[in-house]
Amino acid sequence: MSEKKHRVSRRQFLTYTLTGVGGFMAAGMLAPMVRMALDPALEAGADSDFVSIGLSEDELSEEPQRVDFTVELDDGWYQSEQTQSAWVFRNGDEVMALSPICTHLGCTVNWGTNEENPEEFFCPCHFGRFERDGTNIPGTPPTRPLDVYEVEVRDGMIYLGQINQRD
Amino acid sequence: MKWTGQDTVVYEKAKEYVDTAVIPLLPVAGGKEQQESVLMGEFTQYLTEYLEKQYMGRVYLLPPFTYLKEESGEEKKNRLTAWAAHFEKHGFKYFLFVTADMQWRKINLEEAGELVWIPAFSVHDMEPGKRHQAIEQQAQQIIPLMTQQWT
Numbered sequence: 001m002s003e004k005k006h007r008v009s010r011r012q013f014l015t016y017t018l019t020g021v022g023g024f025m026a027a028g029m030l031a032p033m034v035r036m037a038l039d040p041a042l043e044a045g046a047d048s049d050f051v052s053i054g055l056s057e058d059e060l061s062e063e064p065q066r067v068d069f070t071v072e073l074d075d076g077w078y079q080s081e082q083t084q085s086a087w088v089f090r091n092g093d094e095v096m097a098l099s100p101i102c103t104h105l106g107c108t109v110n111w112g113t114n115e116e117n118p119e120e121f122f123c124p125c126h127f128g129r130f131e132r133d134g135t136n137i138p139g140t141p142p143t144r145p146l147d148v149y150e151v152e153v154r155d156g157m158i159y160l161g162q163i164n165q166r167d
Numbered sequence: 168m169k170w171t172g173q174d175t176v177v178y179e180k181a182k183e184y185v186d187t188a189v190i191p192l193l194p195v196a197g198g199k200e201q202q203e204s205v206l207m208g209e210f211t212q213y214l215t216e217y218l219e220k221q222y223m224g225r226v227y228l229l230p231p232f233t234y235l236k237e238e239s240g241e242e243k244k245n246r247l248t249a250w251a252a253h254f255e256k257h258g259f260k261y262f263l264f265v266t267a268d269m270q271w272r273k274i275n276l277e278e279a280g281e282l283v284w285i286p287a288f289s290v291h292d293m294e295p296g297k298r299h300q301a302i303e304q305q306a307q308q309i310i311p312l313m314t315q316q317w318t
Contacts, residue, residue, distance in 0.1 A: 070296060083299050105181055105224025124314055125225035126184055141184075 050152050050159035055088065057095065057156050064089040064098070064111045064121075064132065069160070086149055086160060087111060087121070091133055097149035098134045099163050104142040121146065134166075168227045169219060178227065187226045187313065188259045188280075190250065191215045192266035196236040204236065207267035210287035213298070215265050217306045222313070229254070232264075244274050251279040261316045265309070281316065283309045 008016075053069045064087040073080050085108070086097045098121075100108045107125035114122040114129070120137070121130035129137040134146035150161030168174040168185060178185055193208045212231070219228040232250060234243050251262050262280025264271070267287035276282045285305055290298050 068299075081295050083296070102224060105177075105184055107224040108221045123224075124317075125222055 050150075050161045052157055052159050053086070053088070055158050057153055057158060060088060060090045060095060060158075062090055066100070066111070088158065089132070095151045095153060095158060096133065097151050097158075097160050099147040099149065101147065102128055102142060103136065103144045103146060104128050109146070168223055170228065170230050181224075182258060185225055185227050186258070186260040187222075187263065187316075188229050188251075188254050188261070189215055189218055189226055189263045189265060189313075190229045190247075191231040192247070192264050192268060192271060193231045193233045194236045194268045194270070195233050200236060206289050207287045210285075210290055211265055211267050213290055213302050214285065214305060214309075217302050218263075218265075218309070218313070221306070221310075225317075226313075227259070240270065240274050243270075244276070247276070248279045261313070263309075263313050281312055283312055285309065 049071075051069055051071055053067045055067055066085055067088055068083055068085050070081045070083050073082050085100045087100060088095065088097045090096070100110075102109050102123040102125065104123065104126060107123050109121045109123045109128070109130065111121055112118045113124070114120065114127075117129060119132065121132075121134070123129070123142070126141045128140045128142040130142065130146050131137060134148065136142040136145050145166045147163045147165050149163055152159045152161065168178050191208075191211045191214075193211060194204050195208075196204045208231070215228055219226055229250075232247055234246070247264070254262075264276060264280055264282045266282070266284055269284070271282055272284050274282075285308070288301070290302070293301065
């Protein structure tokens with residue numbers, strides 16, 4: 001066979017090879033980046049961890065009570081414990097757990113500490129107020145209700161999951 | 168708010184709400200006194216971090232004011248009042264100085280702000296849950312000193 005019968009010239013062959021190799025290299029570099037960017041999004045959809053707060057359903061009343069519990073944070077190979085709080089109470093038939101973080105600027109709210117409004121959550125920083133179910137009271141600095149924990153009751157014990165925003 | 172990039176961004180937007188500066192006062196010493204000064208520093212830092220966490224919408228935790236143990240009272244006082252005056256010019260109204268160092272009790276800081284002196288205990292060997300509780304208990308003692316200024 002003569003040289004002319006080759007369908008692929010030397011130049012073309014080199015171009016193909018280089019594009020191919022280059023493409024693989026680019027893919028090799030991009031894949032971890034894409035994976036890193038997508039990873040948190042994929043994980044959030046997965047079943048998030050519920051943590052026991054050491055409180056049973058019968059111990060609850062209509063009056064919000066504060067519970068502290070620790071959550072284990074996995075940050076790569078570095079593990080740490082973080083203390084979180086929640087205000088837990090019975091709201092009608094369901095169990096409600098509110099995050100104590102004020103939606104204004106992040107101070108910690110307390111139940112019934114304002115003498116004039118004993119049946120409300122009160123933020124000591126800028127006097128923000130929330131109703132029992134966490135609804136922000138108009139005319140005070142916060143602009144949205146307190147965040148809620150996902151609640152699960154297993155064998156009468158209360159477990160809290162991730163925190164969700166409401167608007 | 169903390170002395171971090173993320174928090175300064177929030178601070179820029181919410182300046183009018185943040186009017187209280189918390190400054191930890193930390194003595195520094197080497198040699199025989201090193202252990203004690205580390206213990207005081209660690210305790211004060213946990214305590215002020217707790218305050219910051221509870222009141223982050225109104226309180227800015229500034230970097231600690233550090234000084235050598237042998238620095239004279241007069242000098243320390245002058246430097247600290249300069250800090251306070253500087254931040255007062257930039258919008259802070261209330262100052263809370265938190266320390267475990269006894270020396271400050273003899274120094275009059277009334278013009279600059281409120282001094283809180285709390286005896287330190289060692290926190291590094293406590294398990295996290297216990298430590299949190301102990302720190303919270305101590306913090307409850309100081310919180311009124313801060314919130315009273317606000318009303």
